[in-house]
Amino acid sequence: MAQHVVIVGGGFGGLTAAQELNGADVEITLIDRTNHHLFQPLLYQVATGGLSPADIASPIRYILRRQRNVRVIEDTVREIEADRVVTDSATIPFDQLIVATGATHHYFGNDQWEDHAPGLKTLPDATRLRAQILGAFEQAERTGSADITFLVVGAGPTGVEMAGAIAEMARHTLRRDFRAIDPAAARVLLVEAGPRVLAAYPEKLSRKAERQLVDLGVEVMTDTTVTEIGPGRASLVTAEGEVEVEAQAVVWAAGVRASSLGEQLATLGADLDRAGRVRVDEALRVPGHQNLYVIGDLAAVEQDGKPVPGVAPAAMQMGSYVADRIRGMTEAPFTYRDKGSLATIGRSAGIADFGRIRFSGFPAWAAWLGIHIFFLIGFQNRILVMIQWAWSYFTRNRSARLIVRYDRNGR
């Protein structure tokens, strides 16, 4: 009888693993908490009104509709045992398990900050942030108050993209829309504990990114830590001392922590690193288990003494590798091939690092846009929508600027 492969998580890693097992003599069950695969790298576009949720998310079962050996279940996995997983509604036995549940934001022991400084990992995160950012402008127009401050904590790719997009929106998109206030007067602070933005990039590109942010009107504060976040305010410590900031919206982009399913694997003997990631062997397995694979942001993988980064291409490579192993097509250890990375900073600025080739400004932005549209169309098959978006983005319009608030009953 065909082996039963259970995949937990329908992100880049889990979905790729399922797709690469197409036609293999296995029965696959893919379990995800939501019904959709989410193109997380563009979530900040939803948070700033450039794209709609459905533009960056597709039902997983729709993506896999033509693959007959996979069954998709919307459910939450609570427990993992050596040969079965327990979900909210069932116990599902497996021969092989692939855990690919990713990471969530992390407040370093200050979970109470989450209410005032949401992170950006899910569609509700994004639409909530969108309502907060746009709501700040609405409130200012209502009261005639000129003080609008946005605070973005953490200058990794997400923080830089958010800060750039908010500044872009304030300076350009909303320019004509208000009467009592000047949206361009809004302050956008980008706070980073380390000495430079986009620390994963070479220092020279980092400097270029910072200059592009400053040109957009973002106030970049490096070597600055956040010591307290409350409703509408935050305390910062800079080289000069303490600063109190009033902010209408605070975006948390400072820390991620691996999914809590790592702790379930720990009960089976897995070793977790400080961020909660599962240390895997060279075949991406939990040491001591031949049939428990961990891939994507949940896996702690080292290569040449450096951690493999928590990015979509790495997750997809891991998914593909594990599928090959299960099909018996490889016995070699996993190796990560870095194909380069790109970050965007508002409209028509960005940096690109392809190893030997490094560039910044408009070419980097254009490369970023092209690659993202290419991948999105692959998932979505909605060519015209993406072309329309590229055009709006180029002309600085943002058509999904909705404030939708949900009351306590989830409505």
Place this chain on the structure above:
Amino acid sequence: MAQHVVIVGGGFGGLTAAQELNGADVEITLIDRTNHHLFQPLLYQVATGGLSPADIASPIRYILRRQRNVRVIEDTVREIEADRVVTDSATIPFDQLIVATGATHHYFGNDQWEDHAPGLKTLPDATRLRAQILGAFEQAERTGSADITFLVVGAGPTGVEMAGAIAEMARHTLRRDFRAIDPAAARVLLVEAGPRVLAAYPEKLSRKAERQLVDLGVEVMTDTTVTEIGPGRASLVTAEGEVEVEAQAVVWAAGVRASSLGEQLATLGADLDRAGRVRVDEALRVPGHQNLYVIGDLAAVEQDGKPVPGVAPAAMQMGSYVADRIRGMTEAPFTYRDKGSLATIGRSAGIADFGRIRFSGFPAWAAWLGIHIFFLIGFQNRILVMIQWAWSYFTRNRSARLIVRYDRNGR
């Protein structure tokens, strides 16, 4: 000094009034609870995954960005006095007031039904219904249960469109997506207290609509009333007696009640009809007040002994008329010009009534689609997105099939 015109509500009536006052020597303040104008006639498309919220909603201040004599405020009006309105954050005096706050769903004294049978008037209503409908299929796939029943209460245009779209989705869109269940086996019940569907149309078209619904697989139950709605179930009374129905989702499309601001106008002497609408004079004013106008679904207007229907064209005509009056361009009474009406039933079926010309089936559907795309593009200026939608709709794909659930904190 220029007169100050306050418009409450940015739907079809209020927005048209504001636009028709473009260039007039007045200062306009438009107040709406949300930041967006909503194209309500296509809300059922959001509820069934055919369109995204941002496809049918645009920020009001964006629509009016080039009109210099209007200021838009996102706020909720709580009280109306003879010369001012009181909102959550301010008291705003006016010379002329236009109240255009529309209608909400109405449970005829059974407000507890709302939790189990949501109506369809706002974007959160639509995304919540979308999650319920798609969630019913997810749950069936999870448990392997074959019983899926959707109950639509009320066979006016909204109920007919919802029932048709759900049946269409079950029979065609989702056909390949599931493994444990056959989505086409889902039952769609359309319950109507009166003797026929779409009672506002001529009887012959009504019969055609019913036949088209039955062809789509909808079970049409006329002369049937709902006596109780609980979690996952409803009690119906038919000509044959009582029937208990288990339903995974119940859609309420049976009754509307005018906005509660009508009661505020009642304190100023206005007379309300049974549905809470304000009886206005022939100039659409509250009798006894020269400067209080009521338009759209909140206004009870009779013409030739028949009520003017609560549809977008009527609201727009009223908005335009009141703007003309305020500009001093007319002293004549308001007259409603019925330009015909269209209803759609799933994909490629519908009925059209243009008075002398009546037709049904594919031509009615094509006319409906063309007219709605034309108006949507007017509001949205997103031609490619709409063309893409028309194509997907024609090919029966529905690309916005997201289940997004918000927890108690509104996330």
